[in-house]
Amino acid sequence: MIYHIYIYQNRITEDLVEIFDKLSNNTEIYSLNDSIIKISLSLNENEELVDFNMIHSSIVSDFNVDTKLLYIHEKILDFIPEEVIFDDIKLLDHKAYDVTGYIIELGHYRNKRDFLKRQFVALLGQDYIKTILMIAKCNMNFSITAKKLFMHRNSLNYRLDKILNKTEINVKTFRGLRAFVNIFDE
Amino acid sequence: MATLTFKNIKKIYTPGDPPAVVDFNLEIKDKEFVVFVGPSGCGKSTTLRMVAGLEEITEGNLYIDDVLVNDVAPKNRNIAMVFQSYALYPHMTVYNNMAFGLKLRKEPKDMIDEKVRNAAAILGLTEYLDRKPKALSGGQRQRVALGRAIVRNAKVFLMDEPLSNLDAKLRVQMRGEIIKLHKKIETTTIYVTHDQIEAMTMASRIVVMKDGYIQQVGAPKDIYDYPDNVFVGGFIGTPPMNFIEGRIDEEGVFTSEGINVQASKKHIKLLKELNYLGKDIILGIRPEDLYDDAKSKEKYKDSIVKFTVDVAELLGSETSVFAKVGNNDVTAMIDARADIQIGDDLHLALNMEKAHFFDPETKLRIKK
Numbered sequence: 001m002i003y004h005i006y007i008y009q010n011r012i013t014e015d016l017v018e019i020f021d022k023l024s025n026n027t028e029i030y031s032l033n034d035s036i037i038k039i040s041l042s043l044n045e046n047e048e049l050v051d052f053n054m055i056h057s058s059i060v061s062d063f064n065v066d067t068k069l070l071y072i073h074e075k076i077l078d079f080i081p082e083e084v085i086f087d088d089i090k091l092l093d094h095k096a097y098d099v100t101g102y103i104i105e106l107g108h109y110r111n112k113r114d115f116l117k118r119q120f121v122a123l124l125g126q127d128y129i130k131t132i133l134m135i136a137k138c139n140m141n142f143s144i145t146a147k148k149l150f151m152h153r154n155s156l157n158y159r160l161d162k163i164l165n166k167t168e169i170n171v172k173t174f175r176g177l178r179a180f181v182n183i184f185d186e
Numbered sequence: 187m188a189t190l191t192f193k194n195i196k197k198i199y200t201p202g203d204p205p206a207v208v209d210f211n212l213e214i215k216d217k218e219f220v221v222f223v224g225p226s227g228c229g230k231s232t233t234l235r236m237v238a239g240l241e242e243i244t245e246g247n248l249y250i251d252d253v254l255v256n257d258v259a260p261k262n263r264n265i266a267m268v269f270q271s272y273a274l275y276p277h278m279t280v281y282n283n284m285a286f287g288l289k290l291r292k293e294p295k296d297m298i299d300e301k302v303r304n305a306a307a308i309l310g311l312t313e314y315l316d317r318k319p320k321a322l323s324g325g326q327r328q329r330v331a332l333g334r335a336i337v338r339n340a341k342v343f344l345m346d347e348p349l350s351n352l353d354a355k356l357r358v359q360m361r362g363e364i365i366k367l368h369k370k371i372e373t374t375t376i377y378v379t380h381d382q383i384e385a386m387t388m389a390s391r392i393v394v395m396k397d398g399y400i401q402q403v404g405a406p407k408d409i410y411d412y413p414d415n416v417f418v419g420g421f422i423g424t425p426p427m428n429f430i431e432g433r434i435d436e437e438g439v440f441t442s443e444g445i446n447v448q449a450s451k452k453h454i455k456l457l458k459e460l461n462y463l464g465k466d467i468i469l470g471i472r473p474e475d476l477y478d479d480a481k482s483k484e485k486y487k488d489s490i491v492k493f494t495v496d497v498a499e500l501l502g503s504e505t506s507v508f509a510k511v512g513n514n515d516v517t518a519m520i521d522a523r524a525d526i527q528i529g530d531d532l533h534l535a536l537n538m539e540k541a542h543f544f545d546p547e548t549k550l551r552i553k554k
Contacts, residue, residue: 015289015290019275019286022277022278023277024277050276050277051271051276053271054271054272054273054274054275054276054319055275055276057269057271057272057273058273058274058275058283058286058334060240060267060269060273061266061267061268061269061273061287061334061335062286062287062290062334063261063290064238064239064240064259064260064261064263064265064267065240065260065261066240094240
């Protein structure tokens with residue numbers, strides 16, 4: 001499992017790099033420009049992902065500066081290219097974001113919404129998007145959603161797992177569903 | 187150690203939107219423990235972040251020790267922050283977590299060592315210095331987070347809901363520990379919380395906020411006993427103050443649906459002076475100022491009201507009764523009695539000496 005962490009700070013210092021240096025045995029750090037660094041973290045199957053919200057708070061209190069932190073699974077780069085992330089990270093608030101939080105935040109920008117819409121449709125197909133929106137329409141009642149879509153409850157579960165697998169966004173949670181609804185619901 | 191002065195501070199996030207903080211004027215003395223309290227979105231965290239320098243001040247001036255700091259970089263303000271999420275590096279030991287901030291400030295190694303060990307001794311963390319945060323309990327982790335603030339020898343501590351992550355029992359314990367710590371190191375502290383019990387128990391002064399405005403500033407007891415307006419009366423205190431809308435006649439008798447009580451002499455004098463007699467008014471009374479024992483009923487015989495019990499909750503040492511008369515709902519904290527049933531009639535004496543009157547339009551407490 002490879003996770004990428006992107007950090008945006010007005011001026012990146014070596015001390016900031018030092019924090020991530022020992023995060024795991026397999027860490028690679030790239031300085032992308034004056035304000036962005038990328039940390040690639042390889043985790044073993046049973047290794048837990050560290051709490052990036054906690055690290056973010058620590059950085060803010062130690063450096064007394066605002067910092068934007070985004071951590072995403074490697075596969076996300078298949079549908080959100082890195083160049084897009086470099087631009088988008090500047091738009092985020094000074095917080096730590098996972099992919100769900102990142103998409104919710106970008107849903108506030110019309111042009112970003114259009115881009116994400118295209119990417120998600122290409123990745124998941126219209127059928128899956130309809131499924132997600134139906135869940136929202138049915139107030140997250142999965143049995144009713146399955147009925148309305150004329151499918152077995154287990155088929156619906158299969159779809160949701162597949163969405164999670166492809167996007168790392170869990171549509172079974174309110175937060176995950178919100179990420180999609182923000183983008184697709186006119 | 188430091189004093190802080192806020193002068194007409196204003197914060198607007200997006201032009202055109204309502205401001206997050208307006209007309210914030212406050213002086214915080216050296217060694218004070220000031221608690222900002224208010225509901226979510228009232229501007230308390232924004233104010234804290236402006237002190238830290240993480241948020242720009244739209245208008246007004248902020249002074250630390252009489253030095254204007256509006257444009258001073260956050261790292262030069264000598265401020266330490268403690269957050270709700272513990273703000274620790276999960277992969278570093280307790281020792282390194284506490285030392286990191288000092289290393290960043292290029293302090294000599296022996297100095298760092300001394301400071302970390304001192305802070306660990308104050309917080310009872312000496313034996314955990316080699317552990318990683320994962321091997322600590324929630325309370326211990328929050329103590330390390332406090333330790334990270336202590337070692338910095340900062341002029342001001344800013345704490346943003348530091349206990350929200352802990353369970354109820356641990357929260358009470360940590361509350362005590364933070365107060366003890368403040369007594370020991372006496373650093374000026376601003377503590378943000380939405381929990382009014384934390385505010386009441388910890389603060390030397392409380393700042394109650396709502397919608398970006400300061401509602402009242404004062405010592406916990408003053409705020410509890412003399413709330414400036416309906417919001418403060420309702421926000422501070424559990425259960426909150428009861429508010430009954432009604433009318434007061436020329437004789438000083440307050441009437442509302444099913445309620446007919448005589449105001450106290452001092453209130454009648456005040457209301458007469460300020461020309462409120464014969465007008466609509468809001469009566470505010472704390473749940474503990476309603477009595478059901480015979481002795482009190484005899485003493486306050488001019489202010490007895492018959493209520494119907496909606497719910498009675500036995501809390502052990504006392505019973506909280508939710509009762510109704512007409513459209514008026516009240517809460518009363520009375521002696522623990524198991525024999526109160528839903529639907530019972532309950533005669534309660536109102537201690538009108540301790541009641542407050544509020545203007546129905548401005549919602550402000552009527553006072554000289």
